[in-house]
Every structure is written in C-alpha cells, then in structure tokens.
C-alpha cells in the first residue's frame with residue numbers, strides 16, 4: 300500500500316507539472332487530490348488484495364475526486380509505463396480491462 304501511495308503521488312506530480320505548471324510543488328488542487336487519494340488508500344478495505352481502483356466495487360472516491368483522479372491516471376498512466384515500468388502502475392491500467400477478484404478456477408467460499 301505504501302508503494303501504491305508513492306505511485307499515486309508520482310502520477311499526480313507528473314500530471315500537475317505538465318498541465319498546471321506549478322513552481323516546485325503541486326498546485327493546491329492537485330495537492331488536495333493527492334491528500335484525498337492517500338486517505339482513500341489508507342482506508343481501502345481491500346488493502347493488499349484490492350483490485351485496481353478503476354474496477355473497485357467500493358467506489359470509494361466521491362464523484363468530483365473520482366473524475367480528477369481518472370484524468371490523472373489517463374494522462375500519467377501510459378507515461379509512467381514508459382519512464383517508470385513499476386509493477387504497481389500496471390495495477391491501475393489493468394483495472395480497465397480485467398474483472399476484479401477473478402482468480403480462475405477458484406470457487407467463492
């Protein structure tokens with residue numbers, strides 16, 4: 300989860316620098332988004348086992364924040380893959396294609 304928070308921070312940072320051109324830190328809007336995203340991550344009931352946030356059945360982001368984080372993901376996701384191929388990043392991108400919790404061949408309790 301810690302790593303995930305770092306990835307989110309990097310993505311928001313990239314997005315903000317490119318689109319909002321802040322001086323040397325996040326603009327207030329993105330700062331707010333980052334704080335919010337971290338809070339959501341910390342409270343995510345799925346923790347280490349969770350699916351990508353885009354597919355998460357909990358929908359823990361409130362609508363305005365959700366829209367913003369999606370924009371960030373859409374912008375920064377592919378770029379992160381190019382410059383920073385971390386496994387965690389795939390977590391977000393995979394979520395757009397895969398169903399959550401689908402471990403093939405295993406029945407639910």
Ligand SMILES: [Zn+2]
Pocket residue numbers: 314315316319325326327328329330
């Ligand atoms: Zn910004």
